Amino acid sequence: xxxxxxxxxxxxxxxxxxxxxxxxxxxPLGATxxxxxxxxxxxxAFKHLADAPHQHVVxxxxxxxxxxxxQLTVVPGLSRKGATRSIIEGVRVHADERGRGxxxxxxxxxxxxxLRENCQLVQLTSDATRTDAxxxxxxxxxxxxxxxxxxxx
Amino acid sequence: xxxxxxxxxxxxxxxxxxxxxxxxxxxPLGATxxxxxxxxxxxxAFKHLADAPHQHVVxxxxxxxxxxxxQLTVVPGLSRKGATRSIIEGVRVHADERGRGxxxxxxxxxxxxxLRENCQLVQLTSDATRTDAxxxxxxxxxxxxxxxxxxxx
Numbered sequence: 530x531x532x533x534x535x536x537x538x539x540x541x542x543x544x545x546x547x548x549x550x551x552x553x554x555x556x557p558l559g560a561t562x563x564x565x566x567x568x569x570x571x572x573x574a575f576k577h578l579a580d581a582p583h584q585h586v587v588x589x590x591x592x593x594x595x596x597x598x599x600q601l602t603v604v605p606g607l608s609r610k611g612a613t614r615s616i617i618e619g620v621r622v623h624a625d626e627r628g629r630g631x632x633x634x635x636x637x638x639x640x641x642x643x644l645r646e647n648c649q650l651v652q653l654t655s656d657a658t659r660t661d662a663x664x665x666x667x668x669x670x671x672x673x674x675x676x677x678x679x680x681x682x
Numbered sequence: 683x684x685x686x687x688x689x690x691x692x693x694x695x696x697x698x699x700x701x702x703x704x705x706x707x708x709x710p711l712g713a714t715x716x717x718x719x720x721x722x723x724x725x726x727a728f729k730h731l732a733d734a735p736h737q738h739v740v741x742x743x744x745x746x747x748x749x750x751x752x753q754l755t756v757v758p759g760l761s762r763k764g765a766t767r768s769i770i771e772g773v774r775v776h777a778d779e780r781g782r783g784x785x786x787x788x789x790x791x792x793x794x795x796x797l798r799e800n801c802q803l804v805q806l807t808s809d810a811t812r813t814d815a816x817x818x819x820x821x822x823x824x825x826x827x828x829x830x831x832x833x834x835x
Contacts (some may be wrong), residue, residue: 546760552760561764574764581736586760604755607699607739608706609715611727616769619761640833649835654807654828656755667832675807677828678819680793681804 536631538638541586541598543579546571547677548595549588552621558656559621568671585642589622589631596623601639601644615643617653687832689784689789694739694751696732699724701748704776711809712774738795742775742784748777750784754792756799766794770806789822 543548550571554563564570568675578584579602599620599670616679617639622631643651654677663673694702703724707716717723731737742750752773758766766781770792775784796804807830808815816826 539695549760561760566762570764571760572764574760574766577758577766578760581758583734583736584758600759602755602757603732604769604771605727605730605734605737606729606753606771607702607724608712610717611723613724613730616757617761618757623696639835644835651835652831654805654830655708657816657829659824663829663831668831671833673810673829673830674832675809675830676816676826677807677814678805678824678828679827680804680822680824682794682797682804 536554536589536590536591536596536634538587538597538635541588542577543572543575545588545598546575546594549621549666552595552598552623552674553619555624556621558658561641577666586619586636587635588667589624589635593639594623597621599633599635603643603648609649611647613647614652615639615646617647618649632665633669636666689742689744689749689787691740691742691750691788694728694741696725696728698741698748698751699728702751702774703743705748705751705776707776708777710793711811712741712755739772740788740791742788744779747776749779750774754790754795756801757794762802765802766800766804767803768792768799768801772795773806785818789819803812 546568550563550565583603585601587599590593600617600618602677604616610679613655620635640651699721703718706712731739734758738754740752741748747803753771755769757769773788793804
């Protein structure tokens, strides 16, 4: 039995938020834009997510420990013959768990869930500086076919 | 009074689908993946979109003519202190209308709507081959900060 066999992926609850936010902040980019000591905005956002049937925020847990997270959004659309796509955001693996296959398990969960929701396409954007992440997604079969544009409001 | 003064942007209806799909297909990439002669899958997809409060499919109309379209999806999230973001997909301007500022008007509509929905970020991906589109988005203030990955299911 490997370490990963003891791991489960389940829907996140409000009680998981401190651990999720700590992971979001423990990251070169996240460190500059998260506030792990002030959970109020995260709790408010989580209520919106929990109410939305097309939103899936999950955590990977080992025993009582939250060790990974991602958000999957299911988006119907007209293009590509009315294809439904899914969008992955906020992928994080706890620092103690990196390099052991947990990221792959999380993305595989997202792909399986997308298939169950009849999606024809899974997509995500990754900051141009995250070159290790880019290799990771390409190993999993994703194609870096697009440029991702953002506008802060 | 300019041409654009006579144009309006409004929510799409099912009656707009033939014109929307014709625009999706009249495109180097869309030509290979759309089916303007078979509207059934688009009608099914439109019903999902019309029912979803966080989905906004709009058309630009001049008189009785549909001359542009885009889809805006509002996505709450945990990262960036619980930021809500919006995602733009399926931007199309009718071939007869290109170069007259309609694309800018459509994106400006999406930005305004995103502000009204309390989004902190607007994002989109553009195929790496659409270099004219990339310059267009950069002129509008977007930053090409990310790599967009896709996985067909």
